[in-house]
Amino acid sequence: xxxxxxxxxxxxxxxxxxxxVWAAVxxxxxxxxxxxxxxxxxxxxxxxxxxxxxADSTLLNKPEFGEAGxxxxxxxxxxxxxxxxxxxDSSMYMENEGSQEPIRLLKTVFLSGGKYYHLEVATSxxxxxxxxxxxxxxxxxxxxxxxxxxxxxxxVLLKKVWKPFYRMLSQLKDFRIDRSVNIxxxxxxxxxxxxxxxxxxxxxxxxxxxxxxxxxxxxxxAHELQTPLGIAINKLEHLAEQEHLxxxxxxxxxxxxxxxxxxxxxxxxxxxxxxxxNRQYTGVTPVHLQELIQKITDDFQEQAxxxxxxxxxxxxDCIVQMHEDLAMILLFNLIKNAVLHTPPGGSINISLQHCxxxxxxxxxxxxxxxxxxxRFDTQHPSTxxxxxxxxxxxxxxxxxxxxxxxxxxxxHVITVAFTKTVIPDSxxx
Amino acid sequence: MKLLIVEDEAGMRENMQQxxxxxxxxxxxxxxxxxxxxxxxxxxxxxxLLDIGLPGGTGLSLLQELKKEGRTDAVLIVSAKDSIDDxxxxxxxxxxxxxxxxxxxxxxxxxxxxxxxxxAAQGSDIITVQNVSLNTINRTxxxxxxxxxxxxxxxxxxEYLLINKNRLVNKTALxxxxxxxxxxxxxxxxxxxxxxxxxxxxxxxSNALVEIKAVYGIGYKLTEL
Numbered sequence: 001x002x003x004x005x006x007x008x009x010x011x012x013x014x015x016x017x018x019x020x021v022w023a024a025v026x027x028x029x030x031x032x033x034x035x036x037x038x039x040x041x042x043x044x045x046x047x048x049x050x051x052x053x054x055a056d057s058t059l060l061n062k063p064e065f066g067e068a069g070x071x072x073x074x075x076x077x078x079x080x081x082x083x084x085x086x087x088x089d090s091s092m093y094m095e096n097e098g099s100q101e102p103i104r105l106l107k108t109v110f111l112s113g114g115k116y117y118h119l120e121v122a123t124s125x126x127x128x129x130x131x132x133x134x135x136x137x138x139x140x141x142x143x144x145x146x147x148x149x150x151x152x153x154x155x156v157l158l159k160k161v162w163k164p165f166y167r168m169l170s171q172l173k174d175f176r177i178d179r180s181v182n183i184x185x186x187x188x189x190x191x192x193x194x195x196x197x198x199x200x201x202x203x204x205x206x207x208x209x210x211x212x213x214x215x216x217x218x219x220x221x222a223h224e225l226q227t228p229l230g231i232a233i234n235k236l237e238h239l240a241e242q243e244h245l246x247x248x249x250x251x252x253x254x255x256x257x258x259x260x261x262x263x264x265x266x267x268x269x270x271x272x273x274x275x276x277x278n279r280q281y282t283g284v285t286p287v288h289l290q291e292l293i294q295k296i297t298d299d300f301q302e303q304a305x306x307x308x309x310x311x312x313x314x315x316x317d318c319i320v321q322m323h324e325d326l327a328m329i330l331l332f333n334l335i336k337n338a339v340l341h342t343p344p345g346g347s348i349n350i351s352l353q354h355c356x357x358x359x360x361x362x363x364x365x366x367x368x369x370x371x372x373x374x375r376f377d378t379q380h381p382s383t384x385x386x387x388x389x390x391x392x393x394x395x396x397x398x399x400x401x402x403x404x405x406x407x408x409x410x411x412h413v414i415t416v417a418f419t420k421t422v423i424p425d426s427x428x429x
Numbered sequence: 430m431k432l433l434i435v436e437d438e439a440g441m442r443e444n445m446q447q448x449x450x451x452x453x454x455x456x457x458x459x460x461x462x463x464x465x466x467x468x469x470x471x472x473x474x475x476x477x478l479l480d481i482g483l484p485g486g487t488g489l490s491l492l493q494e495l496k497k498e499g500r501t502d503a504v505l506i507v508s509a510k511d512s513i514d515d516x517x518x519x520x521x522x523x524x525x526x527x528x529x530x531x532x533x534x535x536x537x538x539x540x541x542x543x544x545x546x547x548x549a550a551q552g553s554d555i556i557t558v559q560n561v562s563l564n565t566i567n568r569t570x571x572x573x574x575x576x577x578x579x580x581x582x583x584x585x586x587x588e589y590l591l592i593n594k595n596r597l598v599n600k601t602a603l604x605x606x607x608x609x610x611x612x613x614x615x616x617x618x619x620x621x622x623x624x625x626x627x628x629x630x631x632x633x634x635s636n637a638l639v640e641i642k643a644v645y646g647i648g649y650k651l652t653e654l
Binding site: 224231240254257258299303305 | 438440441444445446447478509529531532533534582596597607609620623646
């Protein structure tokens with residue numbers, strides 16, 4: 001629920017409650033006043049009738065109400081002693097309305113000429129249901145008269161007032177720290193929004209600064225590592241070329257070299273990943289996937305053979321618009337991953353049909369999909385693996401919006417849906 | 430053959446110098462942009478090994494100047510900045526090849542050899558060691574004028590080992606050279622061994638006077654018998 005409707009709904013509910021309570025109080029106060037006034041009138045009429053009856057005894061013979069609105073009936077002394085002045089609500093047939101209508105009735109006794117008489121004075125009473133109806137109608141109009149303008153005012157005025165806020169919100173929704181789209185704040189003379197604008201601008205700048213410096217840090221660290229790595233590798237290679245080294249010494253050197261090579265690969269992968277994520281691979285060309293798959297599987301033939309893996313390929317060409325190096329890296333990493341993790345004697349099946357690449361390889365237990373594409377995932381312990389291969393794959397598929405999926409159907413199945421004509425997100429420069 | 434190494438990092442420079450001296454090249458070094466400029470003003474080199482990030486200027490601008498002057502010295506960019514932009518920029522400016530740091534000795538040696546071969550006069554497309562000769566144009570191997578049948582990968586292996594004869598060739602360097610830079614992360618390079626075994630058999634059967642020795646855990650070395 002929007003903020004402005006939220007406040008309005010509260011306002012409407014409270015108003016409804018207040019008006020209802022007020023209406024009840026008003027109604028009973030009003031009714032009380034009416035009774036008071038009518039009863040006063042009846043009392044006055046009683047006095048007048050008694051006075052008049054004292055002077056004109058013909059009045060005493062009036063057993064029916066008729067047009068005068070009272071009746072007098074003689075009663076016994078005993079009965080008269082039991083009676084007091086009472087006001088009661090009753091009803092009476094009204095000629096004009098043609099029905100029983102409410103009346104107010106004053107019953108009293110008086111003494112005239114030594115005889116007791118029972119006097120009843122009636123007057124037409126307000127019809128309570130009509131009063132309630134009229135009141136309810138009036139209140140509904142009042143309620144609508146207050147709530148509607150508030151609603152309209154809110155929707156027109158508040159909408160205008162909150163405009164910078166919603167603008168900010170829609171920009172925040174689209175904000176991605178890795179895209180170079182900045183949040184543009186709008187000038188506003190509302191204090192709170194101005195504060196929000198400033199806070200937002202500051203937060204954005206801080207985040208971008210941290211993000212950029214981290215990005216550069218990874219890149220620079222990787223770059224700076226390359227030279228010392230190279231020096232170390234070459235020194236060890238030089239040492240290994242010395243004559244008369246024992247097997248034991250060579251084994252130590254070999255292990256050191258292997259680990260330096262591993263560090264080199266890790267470093268290269270990190271650099272590659274940061275380059276992909278920084279969108280440094282610009283430009284697309286038509287890439288024939290079938291050809292690439294052929295070339296890569298050819299390179300892996302010896303390894304597959306060595307591990308006794310049966311490698312079957314069933315492809316139909318698919319031409320994709322993307323950076324050729326990235327296409328190569330994507331396919332290479334997927335196939336390498338399959339070769340690397342298939343147990344000896346297992347099988348790998350690569351199929352490309354209608355631009356849907358499916359790579360199936362044997363494996364005995366399912367992997368956790370969410371972790372599979374994350375960096376340094378350790379579900380597959382392998383001393384030589386950098387743990388970055390599939391993150392690189394994911395980064396490339398994300399860049400081109402290719403859908404990648406993993407399933408376990410008695411074997412590992414990775415699918416990549418290539419989109420034929422795809423324009424990657426706008427690159428910087 | 431005279432080479433110039435332009436490299437500011439002392440350890441790197443010494444390594445390269447040592448390696449290339451062993452290959453019997455005349456090697457000179459420069460540590461920054463200006464000393465490189467001075468050396469290049471006086472001498473011609475067969476091959477220049479050029480770092481990109483240098484004190485006093487970039488290797489790329491040095492390359493630009495060389496090309497402007499119409500120099501034909503072969504240029505191999507050896508850089509830690511293996512970003513594609515640098516690579517493309519370097520090659521567009523007329524560099525002959527590009528090698529990213531870190532590298533293995535064998536790879537640097539092969540690149541330099543191949544550059545010098547391309548530059549030199551005719552006939553140098555043949556690498557000869559004892560009774561073995563490799564034609565790098567036709568990609569054929571002959572032992573005593575008899576051609577040995579090799580598949581593509583066997584050819585690449587023997588070419589690499591012949592270029593680096595008597596040197597220890599790291600197995601990673603060999604794998605990357607033959608199977609491509611991206612061959613990394615394979616669980617082991619043991620599969621190379623079966624290729625080497627085939628090659629050895631072919632060499633032995635044709636009485637070649639070279640042999641491929643395995644150096645414990647590290648790699649292979651082609652030696653003359």
